[in-house]
Amino acid sequence: MKRTSILYLFSMLMASLVLPGVVGKLQAQPQSQKPNVLLIVVDDMNCWSLLEDYPVLKVPAFRKLKSEAYYFRNASCAAPVCVPSRAAFFSGKYPHHSGVYRNGPDVWTRSTLLAGVEALPELFKRSGYTTWGGGKTFHVPLGEREKQMFDNKVFHGGYGPFATGKGHWYDVKPWEGPDTDFTDVVNADAATAFLAQQHDKPFFMYYGLYRPHSPYTAPKRFYDLYEGVNFPEPPGYLKNDLDDVPEMGQELSDGLNRVMKNGLSRADNMQTYLKAYCANTSFADWNVGRVLEALDKSVYAKNTLVILVSDNGFHNGTKDHWTKQTLWEQADNIPFLVRMPGGKASICPQTVGLIDIYPTLVDYCGLNRPRQTLDGKSFVPVLKDPAFTWERPGLTTFGENYTSLRNERYRYIIYPDGSKELYDHTNDPYEHTNLAGRAAMKPVMEELSRSIPTRFEKSVLAENEDLVTPRKTVPATSKKKKRKQMQSN
Secondary structure (H helix, E strand, C coil): CCCHHHHHHHHHHHHHHHHHHCCCCCCCCCCCCCCCCEEEEEEECCHHHHHCCCCCCCCCCHHHHCCCEEECCCCEEECCCCCHHHHHHHHHHHHHHHHHCCCCHHHHHHHHHHCCCCHHHHHHHHCCCCEEEECCCCCCCCCHHHHHHHHCCCCCCCCCCCCCCCCCCCCCCEECCHHHCCCCHHHHHHEEEEEEHCCCCCCCCCCCCCCCCCCCCEEEEHCCCCCCCCCCCCCCCCCCCCCCCHHHHHHCCCCCCCCCCHHHHHHCCCHHHHHHHHHHHHCCCCCCCHHHHHHHHHCCHHHHEEEEECCCCCCHHHCCHHHHHHHHHHEHHHHHHHEECCCCCCECCCCEEEEHHHHHHHHHHHHCCCCCCCCCCCHHHHHHHHCCCCCCCCCEEECCCEEECCCCCCCEEEEEECEEEEEEECCCCCCCCCCCCCCCHHHHHHHHCCCCCCCCCCCCCHHHHCCCCCCCCCCHHHHHHHHHHHCCC
């Protein structure tokens, strides 16, 4: 049987399971019940949709949610890549405590800390919640442990469909098969079905999307949204932007090698990949919108907290880079929306992070205390008062002694060799001018340095297992030469 048919049958099966629950009129949810939670995590999404700084992008569901939610515009991921980011927000523990800094296998068993924590879905179950999960969860198999976290059979699916079979960065093509070839669609169907059921207990729902992560296949109608569009340079793109970046920072840039294909010029390739990224972002927006619409039409709308985030940010050409895996703003700053019942909107400057979701849900939902001490901080006080003072900077790490700190004005980066970057976001939101060498900035760096971890747990991965090790084998001079050649195209 073709994979397309298998996914379609799975979708129909998931929908059919809820029929007994939707026969007849659903009773209203008891007002005394604890709040429900819908946590939506998209993959590799930049902040264009919320900053609204790329006008050609079409994301109506995100814009609508922003109009009803608290938007934390300075939010950070704990690590700028999938596995450690998810390990951090599911465990409530920073990478420098768990030793999980990069992508790699079996990190939840190799890390002694993660093996002993109570993951967020585990705590919700112990606290009397029904738990539902779908899509991209931990990005590594947890086996029986994950099966025990969720009451449903989680359909993980995968990144596909792949149009060419050549790999993620070659699969840039409209998809003309059924929507149910995509995991995100199958799980959106299942999520809407779950929301149509009657539940006697409060629920925790986790919907994890694979898009806009590559491969850049999306249903053709989302590519058609951008037919004939001349895509402008990404916001913040600056030629020679790495000239004042230390060598260890330059090593994190890929020189746009992922999107330089087929011998075309940089300009032509960027048009192709910007269109692909926008189409896949609009596809993700459509799936998110369907689930939110199902919630809003359900009896649970008035008692459900919605959190929508990305696991990390994404470069789309800034710093000569296409993907994440850096310590700069585009990789570390993430879409972060929190909608409370009632839909009050506010733009919040507080530097909350994904690490703070766990303690916030413990606080907001009145959960039992988890086994581990949580590294994050509840932002429920901000939800009660958007002017609440948040004094802790956002922290992102990407390896032992690779640290990026973000307060409401500055980003401070320090590398293992002691080299530094400092950017003033009030005057330089795209981090063009490194201020770390200026004497007047020393007090700022000293203040932020107080939040640098004093100890980094040794990585649980051997270097040859680390799928995104900085390109230390490429001399900085060679990278500069390559960049100049690409920029001249």
